[in-house]
Amino acid sequence: MHPKDSLQDTAAWFGLLDQEQQTRVRHDVQFTHYTAGAMIERKGGQAYAWIGVHAGLVKVSVGNPEGKMASLTGVPVGGWIGEGSLLKHEARKYDVVALRDSVIARLPESTFNWLLDSSIPFNRYLLHQLNERVGQFIGKAEYDRLLAPDARVARCLAELFNPLLYPGKGEMRLDITQEEIGFLARTSRQRTNQALRALEDAQLLKVEYGAVQVLNLDGLKSYGQ
DNA sequence: TCATTAAATTGTT
DNA sequence: AACAATTTAATGA
Numbered sequence: 001m002h003p004k005d006s007l008q009d010t011a012a013w014f015g016l017l018d019q020e021q022q023t024r025v026r027h028d029v030q031f032t033h034y035t036a037g038a039m040i041e042r043k044g045g046q047a048y049a050w051i052g053v054h055a056g057l058v059k060v061s062v063g064n065p066e067g068k069m070a071s072l073t074g075v076p077v078g079g080w081i082g083e084g085s086l087l088k089h090e091a092r093k094y095d096v097v098a099l100r101d102s103v104i105a106r107l108p109e110s111t112f113n114w115l116l117d118s119s120i121p122f123n124r125y126l127l128h129q130l131n132e133r134v135g136q137f138i139g140k141a142e143y144d145r146l147l148a149p150d151a152r153v154a155r156c157l158a159e160l161f162n163p164l165l166y167p168g169k170g171e172m173r174l175d176i177t178q179e180e181i182g183f184l185a186r187t188s189r190q191r192t193n194q195a196l197r198a199l200e201d202a203q204l205l206k207v208e209y210g211a212v213q214v215l216n217l218d219g220l221k222s223y224g225q
Numbered sequence: 226t227c228a229t230t231a232a233a234t235t236g237t238t
Numbered sequence: 239a240a241c242a243a244t245t246t247a248a249t250g251a
Binding site: 190209210 | 239244245246
């Protein structure tokens, strides 16, 4: 099946549009495949499109010339990012990297702005998303510094399962390897493995082969606090 | 459908 | 970081 036929599945806002708007979006959206580790957007680059994760898994990070990387966010299928740079007409503020083979959807800036002008539901959706992001960012400021690795892993997972930002069909299960979780939480794979089993003992989630299933999302959010 | 093999992921040191 | 064990995916009878 062609990717454009499944926009409905990976863009929660698509269903909010009327026929004309859907037609134009379907026509304007472009899909690009990235292999694991590939740089999707560079910090400093001009923002010309809204970025949607159609398949795979992506991380947002800000790297510095040293090995040090600042805090980052994972974005699973269904997540749309980069509207900040688009709205403010700025250069990209973060790097976007494919954690595994991924398909990225790009909605051109002109189309994005056209939707902003023509669709109230779309505006409402964006407002919702921005508000949710602020909350996430504030939470991150607290836990990022002085929290045990277990708690960092817990928070990273809680973010990935945010049902508002990433509507994964209400499914509390995500295909992600422990190595990938390690990249997001900035923990070694071994430490991630330990953390996951600690969280499993706490009945917060279930670890599966190449996937995790969340049992208690609120418990994850507040783990270690 | 089942058995065999390779590849990916996890568990342990 | 290296290695062993386990799970999944692919292949062919």
